[in-house]
């Protein structure tokens with residue numbers, strides 16, 4: 292009983308620190324090391340909780356929500372589309388509140404897997420194909436040590452850089468890349484059972500146009516929402532049970548020492564390795580004015596901040612509308 296309360300205390304402390312604006316999204320995309328510009332081609336997510344936060348999105352936790360596809364307001368197109376060729380090396384630049392090497396990228400408690408999917412744009416039923424994933428890659432050595440995870444040890448340690456390569460021979464066309472970080476620090480219970488907790492999903496979509504003479508079509512994949520279930524062992528998972536060293540009270544999970552990454556297996560047409568390419572300079576802003584947009588009962592509210600004081604700038608009714616045919620993005624207002 293005593294040890295049970297220890298684990299409760301640890302998770303409670305982390306839960307509280309997680310309430311701060313400690314979340315991440317993609318700020319830029321490098322193609323073969325060349326930055327395409329801050330926020331260009333990226334469907335920047337809205338924050339889905341009311342202030343006092345800012346800068347960042349809150350996680351999506353409801354597995355049945357349309358927001359699990361490309362995050363909150365993920366149906367809203369970016370005015371720019373990034374052109375790529377099969378074989379190009381892409382680096383997604385994930386950050387929290389500034390696009391610099393000193394940014395924390397994601398809260399150090401948010402251990403979890405990182406995943407990349409690709410889908411024709413717009414997505415249809417079963418159109419998301421997994422092309423990269425990384426989960427728990429080194430076990431912890433002490434009781435309750437979470438081990439080394441993609442989000443906190445790989446991507447955060449590498450200044451937010453997530454690498455993926457455009458599949459060889461991929462047929463020209465418009466695609467969405469759905470890159471995702473998952474925080475498991477409160478995932479010992481499902482959101483369905485306890486909406487205060489549950490796995491935290493940070494999906495973010497990037498608009499690309501594949502050019503060239505490829506002929507490879509994507510196979511059938513999965514749908515978002517739909518791909519993940521509360522019964523998935525990788526969705527409800529206790530990161531403090533990842534260690535091989537047995538805690539005082541044994542973890543009940545049969546998965547101690549392993550972590551099954553959610554979703555399907557990686558497509559055989561994806562590159563077996565992703566390579567970190569040398570990156571050129573960042574092009575564009577490295578900071579943004581503190582902002583927040585949140586959605587409550589289909590009303591989206593956007594605010595700017597004066598110190599900690601949120602100033603509402605717009606309020607409008609919001610329903611995600613995903614077109615069934617490709618729409619050319621409207622040019623950005625000047």
Ligand SMILES: *[C@@H]1O[C@H](CO)[C@@H](O)[C@H](O)[C@H]1NC(C)=O
Nearest residue numbers: 323378379380456566567568
């Ligand atoms: C992508 O990276 C791989 C591995 O470093 C390299 O062989 C390949 O030439 C790169 N592709 C492009 C288009 O630069």
Ligand SMILES: *[C@@H]1O[C@H](CO)[C@@H](O)[C@H](O)[C@H]1NC(C)=O
Nearest residue numbers: 375376377501502503504505
């Ligand atoms: C596509 O094919 C044409 C004609 O063979 C060729 O000139 C062009 O370089 C190819 N483009 C790419 C991106 O491979």
